[in-house]
Amino acid sequence: MTDKTLPGIQGLQHVVVLMMENRSFDHMLGALHTTNPAIDGLIGTETNPDSTSVPVTVSPTAEFQSQLDPDPDHHFPAVDLQIFGGVTTAQDPNRAPNMQGFVKSYFNQQHNIAHSHNILNYFTPDKLPVLTGLATEFAVFNRWFASIPGPTLCNRAFAHYGTSFGQVSMDVFYWNKQYKSIYERVVAAGHTTRLYYFDEASSSLEVVNLLQNQPSLFGTFQDFLDACSRNQLPDYCFIEPNYTDHDAPDGSGELIASDQHPDHDVRAGEQFIATVYNAIRNNPKLWPNTAILMVYDEHGGIYDHVPPPACMPDGFVAQPSATGTPDPFHFDRLGVRVPAILISPWVARGSVINETFEHASIPATITDYLIGDYPTRSPREIAANTFLNYLNLPAMRADADCPTFTID
C-alpha cells in the first residue's frame, strides 16, 4: 500500500512509465556492482558453458550495435533453456534455475561458437551515461523481473492488464476479458491517462484492441513533450519508444529506432531516455510532483546471473502446445531480471531496492495510488509489490543535486 503520509506522495500528481525493449539487468547495469556492491551486478567471474562445455566468462565488451545479430531468441522454449541450462523436468522434476543456458541457446541460432559468446557481454558504465547515471543518482531495483520467461507481448500485457490472460507468446488479443486494462480503470475512476507511442509509424505494441476501440487514450511522443511543456501531463502515462528505423512521414529526416531492441543502436535509446527525463526534470512545475519508472519489458535472451524466483500463480495454465516445451506453465515463475529505475527528487541518491517486482507491479501501483480498493484484478497483480513508497525523503532534493543531460 502506498503511504500517503509521505511528503513525496502527498505532492505527487503524475506517474510516468517508460518501457524499453529486450536487455537484461547484467547486460546494462551489471558493471555497477564494482562501484556499488549493494547493486547485485556482476563480479566478473560468472560463466556459462558453451556448446563444447567450455566455460565462457562474462565480458565487459558489449557494443552499441551489430554484436547481437541475429536477435537472441527469447521465446518460451529458449528462455527455459537459458534459465534451466537445458535440464528438463523429465531429467529432474525438481530442477532449479541455474542461468547456465544462455550461450547454448544463442549457439542454437547460428551454430557459431565464437558468436554465441557475445550473449555474455555487458556494458561498461561509461558507454551508458544515461542509464547508469539515473541508476546511481536515483533508485535502482535489484529484483525487477520480467513477468513471464518469454517474449515481448505477453510481458507487456502484464504492464497494461496485470496478466497476459494465459498467453506466453506473441499471439495476444485482449478484449472483453475479465480484467480491465489499467487505462480503463483509471478513466473510470475519473483520472487522466495516456499511452504515448512514438509516432504513427511506430505505434503501440500489444494493445491493438485499445488502439482500435479507444484511440483517444493514445498520443504520440510529441504529444507527450507538448503535454510536459504545457503542464498538462496526465495523472498516469505509459511511453513507448520508436520500434523501427523509418523516414519521418513529412520527409523531414530519418527517425532512428530508440527501443534498444537488438540490433538497434543502444545510443539512440540513451538519447530517448534522456529526452523523457529532461522533459520533466527541466520543468519546475512537473519535476517536484512527477515520478518516473523506466523499465525494460524482458531480457531479450541476454545473460543475467540472478535466477528468477517462483511467484503467485496467475490462475491460468499454458499447455505444452503453447509453451513449446514438454511441460505446461502455471505462471508461477517470473522471467529474467531486467533494468528498472525509479526517478524522482523525493528518492534518495544511490538507493538500491531489494524487494521483488515484476510488470504487474505497474498496474498494481497505479491502481493503489489513483483508485484504491479494486478487487477485480489478477492474482499476480494483487500479490505484486508497489513502488511509490520509495519516494521517501523527508524533503525534496535540491535542484542542483539532480542530474541533467545534454543531448548531442
Add this chain to the structure above:
Amino acid sequence: MEPIRVPRPPSQAFNKNRRISDLIRAQTNHLKHVEQKLSPSLRQQIPQHAIVTEADAASYIAAMTHLFQTQGAASAPPAAVRSIRRQPIPIRSEQVLQLAASAEQEGAPPPGKAPAGKPPIKPKSKPSSKGKKR
C-alpha cells in the same frame, strides 16, 4: 552538478532496410488481423505491400494507426482525457470504421499474413505528429 553529455549514434546506425524482427512481425500481424475486419472501402486506404523491412512495416503501421486515430474515435466511448486535444482531421462521411471487436474474441482465426509481391505504397494520409529526428 555538471550536465551529462549523451552522444548520438552514428549515421550508419540507421537502416530502414533492416529485416523486421519477430516483434515487428507480430505487431503487423495483429494489425493485419484487424484490417481483415474492415470494410472494403477502408481497406483500400491501407497499403498492401510485402512487409519485409522496417520501412515496409512502418508505412503499413502508420496507415493503420492513422485510420484508428481518425475514425475509430467516432465509434468509441469517450475516454476521460481532458488534458490534450488533437487537431481534428476531416474524414469522408461514408468512411465509418466497423468495429472489429470480434477479432479479439476467443476462437477468432489467427492473424493473417501480409500479401506479398506488391510494391510499397505510401499512406494517403500524413501522420499528424513526428518525433525526434536525426
